[in-house]
Amino acid sequence: MADRAVFPELIGNERLKALFADGLRRGRGAHAYVLEGPPGSGRHTAARLIAAAALCENRDDPASPLPCGRCLSCRKILSGRSVDVLTVSRGDRATLGVEPVRAVRDSLWVTPNDGEKKFYFIEDAHLMTPQAQNALLLSLEEPPDYVMFLLLCEDASLLLETVRSRAPVLTMERFTPAFTEEWLNARVKNADRSRVVRAAHLAGGSLGLALKLCQGGDAGLGRYDQAGELARLLLTGRRSDAAVFVSSLPTKDRAALRQILTLARCALRDVIAARRGGDLLFYSPEEGVPPAAGKISVRRVTELIRLLVRAEDDVAANLSASTVLMTLAAESAGI
Numbered sequence: 001m002a003d004r005a006v007f008p009e010l011i012g013n014e015r016l017k018a019l020f021a022d023g024l025r026r027g028r029g030a031h032a033y034v035l036e037g038p039p040g041s042g043r044h045t046a047a048r049l050i051a052a053a054a055l056c057e058n059r060d061d062p063a064s065p066l067p068c069g070r071c072l073s074c075r076k077i078l079s080g081r082s083v084d085v086l087t088v089s090r091g092d093r094a095t096l097g098v099e100p101v102r103a104v105r106d107s108l109w110v111t112p113n114d115g116e117k118k119f120y121f122i123e124d125a126h127l128m129t130p131q132a133q134n135a136l137l138l139s140l141e142e143p144p145d146y147v148m149f150l151l152l153c154e155d156a157s158l159l160l161e162t163v164r165s166r167a168p169v170l171t172m173e174r175f176t177p178a179f180t181e182e183w184l185n186a187r188v189k190n191a192d193r194s195r196v197v198r199a200a201h202l203a204g205g206s207l208g209l210a211l212k213l214c215q216g217g218d219a220g221l222g223r224y225d226q227a228g229e230l231a232r233l234l235l236t237g238r239r240s241d242a243a244v245f246v247s248s249l250p251t252k253d254r255a256a257l258r259q260i261l262t263l264a265r266c267a268l269r270d271v272i273a274a275r276r277g278g279d280l281l282f283y284s285p286e287e288g289v290p291p292a293a294g295k296i297s298v299r300r301v302t303e304l305i306r307l308l309v310r311a312e313d314d315v316a317a318n319l320s321a322s323t324v325l326m327t328l329a330a331e332s333a334g335i
């Protein structure tokens with residue numbers, strides 16, 4: 001069993017795989033796990049593989065990978081068609097409140113339909129309100145034998161200690177930019193070299209996010225390009241240009257706007273890093289910082305970063321996005 005392929009679809013994450021291989025060898029595991037990592041780090045993939053492995057019809061065959069991916073149970077779970085995998089999500093709300101968690105408790109004693117187990121995938125578990133977490137505790141304390149909880153979260157430290165003490169935290173592996181680059185090159189046909197490098201740097205070790213960034217589309221590198229343009233305009237300090245440009249930014253989509261502001265801050269941070277011989281995060285090493293950055297004092301760049309931080313906070317605090325952007329454009333020209 002030592003050489004058995006466990007979760008072959010999951011890249012890296014050797015510790016997580018070893019832990020499950022061990023649990024499966026002993027025929028037992030915890031009834032709840034926290035899968036921690038940023039978006040795109042493979043939490044959903046890992047959760048589906050854990051569920052599939054627990055019910056795989058070939059799980060006792062040491063020659064078969066685990067999950068086998070071929071049996072009926074594996075196919076149902078891995079394709080998202082199993083009625084025994086119940087997803088609890090916050091929908092379009094900012095937090096995961098107590099109601100959906102109470103509904104979990106009410107359904108706990110309904111036995112599984114197909115197999116011997118049923119699973120609750122709790123998405124954005126870090127956004128559970130304290131009341132929701134306390135309600136969940138009641139289910140985590142003594143669930144029926146056939147229930148397994150998988151809590152997907154970005155940061156396990158946001159969970160109550162009492163929740164964490166009942167569910168081992170498994171942190172998804174973060175990959176180096178070099179590994180991410182290599183992975184993207186193998187995965188994306190005819191990928192543009194500078195896109196790959198940027199995406200690999202920006203993704204912060206998350207392969208799923210890197211792929212999304214690299215493939216662009218509405219999100220991804222589109223936002224990256226907008227952030228680069230915003231940084232360039234802030235550096236050149238021409239008020240009218242900046243004002244015209246910010247009016248084109250997505251004021252309705254606050255999450256996208258915050259991401260653009262954060263990325264622009266990251267670009268300005270690179271300007272200072274380049275001056276001091278540090279590593280670039282936003283710009284690829286080949287491309288370097290924009291030429292306009294060469295003429296600007298570190299003090300002015302620091303001041304621009306401060307304005308961006310304030311704009312991000314104001315957008316997060318639900319101030320009018322257009323007002324925030326116009327203030328940013330006006331004040332950046334005044335420095």
Ligand SMILES: [Zn+2]
Pocket residue numbers: 055056057058059067068069070071072073074075
């Ligand atoms: Zn199977």
